[in-house]
Amino acid sequence: MNVLVVVVDALRTDRVGAYGGRPVTPTIDELAASGTRFERAYSTINATDPALTSLQTGRLPRTHGVVNHGSHVTDAEKRAIEGTPTLPVALEERGYDTGAFGRPLGRWHRRGFDRYPELSSAHWRLKSLEKSASSLLYGIHPAIGDTISRTYNALTGRTGSDDEDGVVKQFTDFLDDAEEFYSLVHLMDTHTPYDVDDDLVERYLEEYDYENRPLSEVASEFPTGSITANSLTPGGVVNQDNERWEDHDVGVGTALARAQYDAAATEADRTIDGLLEALETRELLEETLVVVLADHGESLGEHDIYFEHHGLYESTARIPLIVRPPGESAEQSDELVSITDVAPTVLDILDGHDNREESAFDTDGQSLRPLLEDEAGWESRDSLLLEEANTQRFRGVRTDRWKYLEAVDGDPTCRYCERPHGASEQLYDLEGDPEETDDLVDERPQKAAELRDELAASLSAHEARSETSDGSDGKGVEYDDEEEVLDRLESLGYR
Numbered sequence: 001m002n003v004l005v006v007v008v009d010a011l012r013t014d015r016v017g018a019y020g021g022r023p024v025t026p027t028i029d030e031l032a033a034s035g036t037r038f039e040r041a042y043s044t045i046n047a048t049d050p051a052l053t054s055l056q057t058g059r060l061p062r063t064h065g066v067v068n069h070g071s072h073v074t075d076a077e078k079r080a081i082e083g084t085p086t087l088p089v090a091l092e093e094r095g096y097d098t099g100a101f102g103r104p105l106g107r108w109h110r111r112g113f114d115r116y117p118e119l120s121s122a123h124w125r126l127k128s129l130e131k132s133a134s135s136l137l138y139g140i141h142p143a144i145g146d147t148i149s150r151t152y153n154a155l156t157g158r159t160g161s162d163d164e165d166g167v168v169k170q171f172t173d174f175l176d177d178a179e180e181f182y183s184l185v186h187l188m189d190t191h192t193p194y195d196v197d198d199d200l201v202e203r204y205l206e207e208y209d210y211e212n213r214p215l216s217e218v219a220s221e222f223p224t225g226s227i228t229a230n231s232l233t234p235g236g237v238v239n240q241d242n243e244r245w246e247d248h249d250v251g252v253g254t255a256l257a258r259a260q261y262d263a264a265a266t267e268a269d270r271t272i273d274g275l276l277e278a279l280e281t282r283e284l285l286e287e288t289l290v291v292v293l294a295d296h297g298e299s300l301g302e303h304d305i306y307f308e309h310h311g312l313y314e315s316t317a318r319i320p321l322i323v324r325p326p327g328e329s330a331e332q333s334d335e336l337v338s339i340t341d342v343a344p345t346v347l348d349i350l351d352g353h354d355n356r357e358e359s360a361f362d363t364d365g366q367s368l369r370p371l372l373e374d375e376a377g378w379e380s381r382d383s384l385l386l387e388e389a390n391t392q393r394f395r396g397v398r399t400d401r402w403k404y405l406e407a408v409d410g411d412p413t414c415r416y417c418e419r420p421h422g423a424s425e426q427l428y429d430l431e432g433d434p435e436e437t438d439d440l441v442d443e444r445p446q447k448a449a450e451l452r453d454e455l456a457a458s459l460s461a462h463e464a465r466s467e468t469s470d471g472s473d474g475k476g477v478e479y480d481d482e483e484e485v486l487d488r489l490e491s492l493g494y495r
């Protein structure tokens with residue numbers, strides 16, 4: 001059996017039709033119809049480096065070792081992750097052909113992959129140039145910035161989507177050479193800045209009537225090509241003249257950027273369609289376990305967070321997770337599941353074909369197989385531990401009904417936005433208040449105290465594990481590609 005895992009960076013559940021969201025992802029919806037949709041799936045953390053590491057190791061950030069992202073990753077974290085087993089390494093050792101495609105994160109993420117995307121390409125240098133030049137050029141004249149943007153898109157063979165042909169073609173070439181394979185595809189379409197097809201945005205704009213004013217009417221005032229990471233400021237969206245749309249409440253610019261986000265979700269969905277079609281035409285789909293998920297969600301204005309994944313609110317912490325094993329599987333599951341469950345699931349299902357007992361892969365997750373097969377064997381969780389990366393402002397727990405969040409050092413100020421998104425302790429009843437607008441920490445002190453204890457117990461349990469799982473001997477770890485990776489993350493607007 002083969003395995004294809006597709007990560008759509010920063011994809012929200014409410015932009016996946018199968019989750020009752022906006023109908024912008026027909027391929028994912030179809031996949032969900034023949035697989036299992038996990039209604040209450042969560043990432044471990046709000047940033048890609050540690051979240052993707054949770055996916056590949058089946059562990060929480062504090063037990064795989066990497067809590068931070070990008071340039072914030074410390075030497076101690078690098079040493080810790082070098083000593084942690086990963087899924088691609090385990091599968092490569094079993095003789096699988098392993099290939100990663102899409103956005104390369106390099107460094108430790110590269111371990112275990114026979115094929116890994118090239119980092120030092122003209123593509124990325126151009127992307128960096130575009131990013132650094134665009135704000136300057138938009139300042140001089142928006143048309144110049146737009147021209148640069150379009151030239152970049154033309155030169156890199158894309159019309160807005162994120163290197164769609166490249167990813168599908170690379171995956172297809174890999175399939176033609178592979179026998180049994182494990183493939184990880186990482187799509188960045190729904191991460192800012194959105195490079196999306198203008199026609200698609202225009203179409204989705206129709207559905208975002210803002211105060212009875214069709215957005216398409218204002219699109220000319222606010223060229224879609226000009227919404228870049230620079231337009232998406234902590235206070236909302238600014239136009240090419242640096243005017244903020246505060247007069248319009250969250251602003252028509254924000255709604256326009258939301259339409260771009262939707263278009264980006266469709267573009268990622270089209271890439272997934274290409275991947276599945278490549279499997280189907282080779283008659284491999286029925287021999288492949290397909291997983292589609294996000295590394296974390298995205299806040300599109302909720303809690304005063306614009307087009308970023310700060311905080312541990314549902315918009316960011318909750319992720320879509322669809323697992324389609326070959327053959328029949330349950331329609332959906334409402335259990336609390338985690339990104340850490342994917343690696344043990346893959347190993348459990350693969351080993352089921354010869355010897356299940358071989359699944360000696362030490363994780364914090366649980367195999368989802370009983371839920372997929374609608375059988376006994378799943379142990380329901382009391383809670384999931386959530387953490388915030390880099391900033392490390394908040395930690396929290398999500399239980400069946402509640403979410404409790406606590407500022408690590410008592411200061412709730414967001415390090416990026418320089419203002420708090422909530423109080424230093426927060427309590428939400430997700431059953432009655434799924435949008436987390438009503439903080440009940442003062443009203444329900446007993447519930448808050450109970451969850452404060454639950455969080456403390458969870459942290460100390462995993463802290464103890466973290467100390468024993470660090471297999472490092474204190475040696476320094478240097479990655480050849482580190483500088484390039486960090487440059488590239490910077491060019492994408494990561495900090």
Ligand SMILES: [Zn+2]
Pocket residue numbers: 305310311414415416417418421
């Ligand atoms: Zn923030």
